[in-house]
Amino acid sequence: MLTVAMPKGRIFDEAVELLLAAGYDIPSDLQNSRKLIVDVPNENMRFILAKPMDVTTYVEHGVADIGIAGKDVMLEEERDVYEVLDLHISGCYLAEAGLPGSEWSGVVKKVATKYPKIASSFYREKGEQVEIIKLNGSIELAPLIGLADRIVDIVSTGRTLKENGLVEFEQISPITSRLVVNPVSYRLKDSTIDELVARLTKVIERKENAV
Known part of the structure; x- marks a missing residue:
């Protein structure tokens, strides 16, 4: 059985669409299940x-053989996994943003983000000393209440920034979702995983050629 870790949320529907287009007979309403583990016996697959x-x-850690993860997660978590395929779904980017015309408020610049490793690396490369404030949600709130001078966050359409009166200062990295594989699973289940990659690659190429 191939165990697949799938992210709940916005990436999920696009990932399922890809799997269905690749000919995998899986429930299209998988995300609506209250179960956290769903077996699909006819495809010999298990979804976490x-x-x-x-x-x-x-x-x-090998509890899933493969998974679908955003490049942002991979850059932040730096896990020991193989990245085997760019799925070209859920496109967005990481950016630095803040209030328009705002200046850094002190010698040590304050940055709010849920990506402390990415943000630290970004400012280190610019030679800027910053204090990183880790938040888990509503990052846009930080400059509005004076918690931070800047934020580093995912931008998709830019609508959330605009609605909160913020502007983008610099793009940091483009983000798409990737197929990742456990190194041991790749050795033990290589033929199954290679077939999955091949089928998904054909779907991605068809989509790109149709544009």
Whole structure:
């Protein structure tokens, strides 16, 4: 059985769409299940429905053979997994943002983010000393209440920034979802995983050629 860690949320529907297009007979309403583990016996697959930030952890520790994770999660978590395929879904990017015309408020610049490793690396490369404030949600609130001078966060359409009166200062990294594999599973289940990669690759190429 191939165990797949799938992120609940916005990536999920696009990932299921890809699997269905690749000919896998799986329930299209998988995400609506209250179960966290769903077996699909006819495909000899098991799906673990996880929080996006946990997918690479499950794959690294071998409780899932493969997983679908955003590049942002991979950059932040730095897990020991193989990235085998860019799925070209859930496109967005990481960016630095803040209030328009705002200046850094002190010698040590304050940055709010749920990506402390990525943010630290970004400012270190710029030679800027920053204090990273880790938040788990509503990152846009930080500059509005004076908690931070800047934020580093995912931007999809830019609508959330605009609605909160924030502007984007710099794009940091493009983000798409990737197929990741546990190194041991890749040795033990290589033919099954290679077939999955091949089938998904054909779907991705068809989609790109149709554009």
